[in-house]
Amino acid sequence: xxxxxxxxxxxxxxxxxxxxxxxxxxxxxxxxxxxxxxxxxxxxxxxxxxxxxxxxxxxxxxxxxxxxxxxxxxxxxxxxxxxxxxxxxxxxxxxxxxxxxxxxxxxxxxxxxxxxxxxxxxxxxxxxxxxxxxxxxxxxxxxxxxxxxxxxxxxxxxxxxxxxxxxxxxxxxxxxxxxxxxxxxxxxxxxxxxxxxxxxxxxxxxxxxxxxxxxxxxxxxxxxxxxxxxxxxxxxxxxxxxxxxxxxxxxxxxxxxxxxxxxxxxxxxxxxxxxxxxxxxxxxxxxxxxxxxxxxxxxxxxxxxxxxxxxxxxxxxxxxxxxxxxxxxxxxxxxxxxxxxxxxxxxxxxxxxxxxxxxxxxxxxxxxxxxxxxxxxxxxxxxxxxxxxxxxxxxxxxxxxxxxxxxxxxxxxxxxxxxxxxxxxxxxxxxxxxxxxxxxxxxxxxx
Numbered sequence: 288x289x290x291x292x293x294x295x296x297x298x299x300x301x302x303x304x305x306x307x308x309x310x311x312x313x314x315x316x317x318x319x320x321x322x323x324x325x326x327x328x329x330x331x332x333x334x335x336x337x338x339x340x341x342x343x344x345x346x347x348x349x350x351x352x353x354x355x356x357x358x359x360x361x362x363x364x365x366x367x368x369x370x371x372x373x374x375x376x377x378x379x380x381x382x383x384x385x386x387x388x389x390x391x392x393x394x395x396x397x398x399x400x401x402x403x404x405x406x407x408x409x410x411x412x413x414x415x416x417x418x419x420x421x422x423x424x425x426x427x428x429x430x431x432x433x434x435x436x437x438x439x440x441x442x443x444x445x446x447x448x449x450x451x452x453x454x455x456x457x458x459x460x461x462x463x464x465x466x467x468x469x470x471x472x473x474x475x476x477x478x479x480x481x482x483x484x485x486x487x488x489x490x491x492x493x494x495x496x497x498x499x500x501x502x503x504x505x506x507x508x509x510x511x512x513x514x515x516x517x518x519x520x521x522x523x524x525x526x527x528x529x530x531x532x533x534x535x536x537x538x539x540x541x542x543x544x545x546x547x548x549x550x551x552x553x554x555x556x557x558x559x560x561x562x563x564x565x566x567x568x569x570x571x572x573x574x575x576x577x578x579x580x581x582x583x584x585x586x587x588x589x590x591x592x593x594x595x596x597x598x599x600x601x602x603x604x605x606x607x608x609x610x611x612x613x614x615x616x617x618x619x620x621x622x623x624x625x626x627x628x629x630x631x632x633x634x635x636x637x638x639x640x641x642x643x644x645x646x647x648x649x650x651x652x653x654x655x656x657x658x659x660x661x662x663x664x665x666x667x668x669x670x671x672x673x674x675x676x677x678x679x680x681x682x683x684x685x686x687x688x689x690x691x692x693x694x695x696x697x698x699x700x701x702x703x704x705x706x707x708x709x710x711x712x713x714x715x716x717x718x719x720x721x722x723x724x725x726x727x728x729x730x731x732x733x734x
Contacts, residue, residue: 288669292304294671322692327584328585335577361386372394403425443472446510504558519568590608591665610651
C-alpha cells in the first residue's frame with residue numbers, strides 16, 4: 288500500500304496515521320472504523336486555495352456529497368473554501384455547523400419546494416438551477432418570500448469524459464442540466480433574464496468524476512466559453528461566473544496517475560482566459576467544486592479479519608467485519624483499493640488473497656487479488672483512500688450498524704461520528720397495534 292499524508296510505519300511495525308497507532312485506534316474505537324487524517328485533509332484544501340484562489344482569484348467550493356459531517360464543515364470553513372450541497376439534509380448539517388451560508392452552492396436535479404424554501408431562508412450564495420420546472424418554482428417561491436434567488440444554470444455541454452459509466456454527467460443523455468446543443472440552455476437563460484425574482488450570475492457544468500485527463504477539462508472550458516460568447520451575442524448579457532464542477536481523479540491503486548491541483552488550475556483557468564481573449568469578452572470568474580480529491584486520500588478504513596477460506600487452486604478469501612455496508616463503491620463502480628496489515632505493516636507480502644465483506648451478497652467484495660502478508664483472524668486490515676463516498680454512501684443492509692469516524696492529528700484521535708448501535712437500527716421502526724403481543728401496550732411503550 289502506498290503511504291501518503293501523515294502515514295508511517297512506527298517502531299512497533301504498526302501503521303500510524305496522524306501520530307496515532309491504527310492498531311490502538313481499532314482497539315479503542317472498534318472496527319470497522321473510518322479514520323480521517325486532519326493534516327492531509329487541510330493540506331488538500333490549502334492546495335486548492337493556493338492554486339485557484341490565491342493565484343487566479345477563482346472560487347473553490349468543496350463538494351460535500353463526498354464526505355460531510357459537522358467536523359468536516361468546520362475544517363472546510365477554516366480553510367476558506369465554500370460548500371457544494373445537494374439536499375435539505377446537507378443544508379441543515381451546514382447550518383448546524385454554523386457554516387457561512389453565503390459560501391454555499393445548492394445543487395440537485397430535483398430539489399423539492401421545501402428544500403428550495405430552506406435555501407432561500409438560509410440565504411445561500413448560489414442556487415444551481417437544473418431544469419425549467421425548478422426555475423419556475425424558484426421564481427414563485429422567491430416572490431412569495433419577497434426576496435431574489437441568486438442562481439446559476441446547470442448546463443450539459445455534451446462531453447463524454449473517460450470514466451465509469453455511472454459517474455459520467457456531461458454527456459447529452461444525462462439526468463443533469465439543460466442541454467446546450469438542442470437550444471434548451473439558451474431558452475432557459477432568456478426565461479431567467481425575464482424573471483423578477485431570480486438573478487442569473489452564470490453557468491455550471493460537470494463532466495464526471497475520477498478524471499485524469501486534463502484535456503477533457505480544457506475541451507469543456509472551450510465548449511462552455513463558446514456558449515458564453517453565443518449568449519452574449521444573442522442577448523447582450525455576459526455571464527460573470529463559470530462553474531466547471533469537479534471530478535479530478537485521485538490515486539487509489541497502481542496505475543492511477545492523477546495530475547496535480549496546480550496543473551488542473553492552470554489548465555482550466557488558462558483555457559477560459561484564452562477563449563475569452565479570442566472572443567473579445569471579459570473572462571468570467573472560474574469556480575471549481577472538488578470533493579474526492581480533498582477528502583478521498585485523507586480517509587482510511589480499519590477492519591478486523593475474521594474467517595479465512597482457502598479454495599485450493601482457485602482463491603483464498605479473507606473476510607473482514609465490514610464490506611459493502613460501509614463501502615459500496617466496489618460493488619457499484621468496480622472501484623479498486625490498496626490495503627496493508629496494520630499490525631504488521633513492516634512485513635512483505637507472501638500470498639495473494641481476495642478481501643470479502645460480511646454482507647449476504649456474493650458481490651460484497653472489497654478487493655480482488657491483493658498481495659499481503661499471511662493473514663490470521665484478528666489482524667487489522669487498513670484500506671487506504673476511503674475518505675470519499677464511503678461514509679456518505681454507507682447503508683444498513685443486513686441491519687449492520689454504520690461505523691464510527693475519528694479525526695486524527697498530532698497524536699490525538701477525536702470521535703466525530705459515533706458508531707451506530709442495534710438500538711439505533713430499530714429507533715424508527717413502529718409496531719401497529721394489531722401486531723403487538725400485548726394489546727394493552729401503549730403507543731409510547733411500543734416505541
